[in-house]
Amino acid sequence: MALASPQIKAVCVEANEFPHYSNQFRVRGVPHTVINRKASFVGALPEHDFVAAVLEGAGIAVEEPHEAPSGPSTEISA
Amino acid sequence: MALIPESVRQQLEDRFHTVLSGPVRLTLYTRPGSSRLILPAGLGCPTCEDARQMAELLRDAAPEKITLDVVDVSRDAARAEIDEITDVPTIAVASGSDIGRIRFQGLPTGTEFPALIDAVERASRVEHGLSLESVEALAKLTEPTELLVFATPT
Numbered sequence: 639m640a641l642a643s644p645q646i647k648a649v650c651v652e653a654n655e656f657p658h659y660s661n662q663f664r665v666r667g668v669p670h671t672v673i674n675r676k677a678s679f680v681g682a683l684p685e686h687d688f689v690a691a692v693l694e695g696a697g698i699a700v701e702e703p704h705e706a707p708s709g710p711s712t713e714i715s716a
Numbered sequence: 717m718a719l720i721p722e723s724v725r726q727q728l729e730d731r732f733h734t735v736l737s738g739p740v741r742l743t744l745y746t747r748p749g750s751s752r753l754i755l756p757a758g759l760g761c762p763t764c765e766d767a768r769q770m771a772e773l774l775r776d777a778a779p780e781k782i783t784l785d786v787v788d789v790s791r792d793a794a795r796a797e798i799d800e801i802t803d804v805p806t807i808a809v810a811s812g813s814d815i816g817r818i819r820f821q822g823l824p825t826g827t828e829f830p831a832l833i834d835a836v837e838r839a840s841r842v843e844h845g846l847s848l849e850s851v852e853a854l855a856k857l858t859e860p861t862e863l864l865v866f867a868t869p870t
Contacts, residue, residue: 639844639854639863640817641811641818641838641843642850642851643855643857644814644817645857645859646854646861646863647819648817648818649806649820649865650819650820650867651821651866651867652821652824652828652867654868655821655823656803659803659866660866663864663866665866671863671864671866672864672865672866673861673862675862675864685846685847686849686850692854692857692861693854693856696857696861698856
């Protein structure tokens with residue numbers, strides 16, 4: 639992502655080696671991503687959601703997420 | 717004992733020979749000579765020596781493409797401040813003349829080692845791998861944005 643935007647600096651932090659950081663950002667599981675030391679999310683998100691989370695964390699309004707695909711319904715049609 | 721086995725060195729050399737295209741600049745920020753000392757938290761650097769070996773391994777696998785700059789933050793605090801380095805060891809990966817905005821803070825072993833290799837290869841090929849939609853969305857970023865991704869070796 640840092641190669642795609644000149645504004646982004648991406649730092650992979652070894653969580654065990656820097657416990658003061660891990661505590662500061664309340665890291666309980668990995669991967670744990672912190673954006674501008676404010677917003678955060680845990681886990682590996684799909685690309686679209688990752689980008690949306692970064693923009694949102696940077697204070698940029700993002701479009702509504704894609705409509706969820708319709709799955710099996712428990713409703714019984716007449 | 718070597719940190720990286722000879723077989724891995726050879727594999728890396730062969731892989732870089734076929735995969736790398738453009739120049740890659742690595743910068744290792746370190747505090748040499750403190751790996752054997754027990755110092756208060758934040759002062760010592762138990763993994764700096766291993767990080768140096770790892771950075772040199774990468775450079776030696778493709779010395780015609782990869783350059784390595786070593787910055788001793790205890791001697792060159794000004795450089796560390798300019799580059800916004802707060803902790804060591806940190807390995808920064810840069811594409812060509814770009815500043816190193818892909819960084820690995822701490823020793824990237826285990827599952828982080830392939831991520832480091834991937835970063836070197838992508839920087840060399842200037843290949844982010846994102847969709848056009850994502851690139852267009854990221855173009856909305858007008859201010860410097862920092863991503864800290866916490867990971868563990870296992």
